[in-house]
Amino acid sequence: MADSAPPVTIALSKGRIYDDTLPLLAEAGLRPAIDPERSRRLIIPTNRPEVQLLLVRATDVPTYVQFGGADLGVSGKDVLDEHGGEGLYQPVDLGIARCRMVVAARADFDYPAAVAQRRRLRAATKFERTAREHFARKGLHVDLIKLYGSMELAPLTGLADVIVDLVDTGNTLKANNLVAVEDIAPVSARLVVNPASLRTRGATLRPLIDALGNAAAARRAS
Numbered sequence: 001m002a003d004s005a006p007p008v009t010i011a012l013s014k015g016r017i018y019d020d021t022l023p024l025l026a027e028a029g030l031r032p033a034i035d036p037e038r039s040r041r042l043i044i045p046t047n048r049p050e051v052q053l054l055l056v057r058a059t060d061v062p063t064y065v066q067f068g069g070a071d072l073g074v075s076g077k078d079v080l081d082e083h084g085g086e087g088l089y090q091p092v093d094l095g096i097a098r099c100r101m102v103v104a105a106r107a108d109f110d111y112p113a114a115v116a117q118r119r120r121l122r123a124a125t126k127f128e129r130t131a132r133e134h135f136a137r138k139g140l141h142v143d144l145i146k147l148y149g150s151m152e153l154a155p156l157t158g159l160a161d162v163i164v165d166l167v168d169t170g171n172t173l174k175a176n177n178l179v180a181v182e183d184i185a186p187v188s189a190r191l192v193v194n195p196a197s198l199r200t201r202g203a204t205l206r207p208l209i210d211a212l213g214n215a216a217a218a219r220r221a222s
């Protein structure tokens with residue numbers, strides 16, 4: 001019975017993913033019943049009793065959806081690439097929370113020369129997999145240093161020669177006397193779906209996925 005089935009759950013992270021997803025949800029007819037910025041609740045009901053939102057850390061969204069803790073999720077391509085995407089269906093690029101994955105260095109560091117001389121680089125990042133694959137494609141040897149935040153400090157303190165990080169406006173790099181020296185990939189947020197949920201709860205999920213995809217496409221066209 002549809003009435004007794006648990007609600008379909010959409011995993012989101014607070015901040016830019018939530019903020020950018022909200023208008024798409026609205027166009028799909030979904031409105032959160034609570035403002036998460038004014039509440040400590042992690043499960044947010046919506047105006048439709050058969051759909052609820054789950055607030056998790058950005059890096060945990062793929063994990064929740066992969067293991068069925070959520071049926072749908074919205075996750076940055078950066079996070080998905082680190083996760084690996086196993087067990088996730090990725091039907092829609094939502095085109096939101098856009099930014100770029102780059103290599104950045106101090107303004108006085110000659111990255112092209114270091115690459116040309118095939119110098120062994122120290123690279124600090126929280127995106128280990130992305131960084132490893134990027135430098136491997138270039139045939140460069142790097143010592144990767146895993147950080148969990150404030151990567152900008154690494155080149156300033158001598159911890160690393162370069163960082164691999166996300167850039168949007170570039171203001172954070174600029175404020176720390178860093179420059180982007182290489183583009184790795186454009187990043188945007190994707191809809192991720194648990195394949196088993198899609199099979200068992202397709203009647204609720206498919207129209208929702210279509211509506212979110214249409215809302216994202218309309219936004220891009222405008």
Ligand code: PRT
Binds near residue numbers: 168172188
């Ligand atoms: O912040 P928290 O530790 O809780 O988690 P999170 O950093 O994983 O989440 P959040 O909400 O900061 O980012 C969620 C997603 O937004 C990321 O996974 C990206 O896909 C996307 N996104 C888009 C960004 C940015 N733009 C962005 N600018 N994520 C991070 N940034 C950082 C950037 O690294 C820089 O340090 O924001 C800072 C400001 O950027 P500038 O260039 O505008 O100054």
Ligand code: MG
């Ligand atoms: Mg952040």
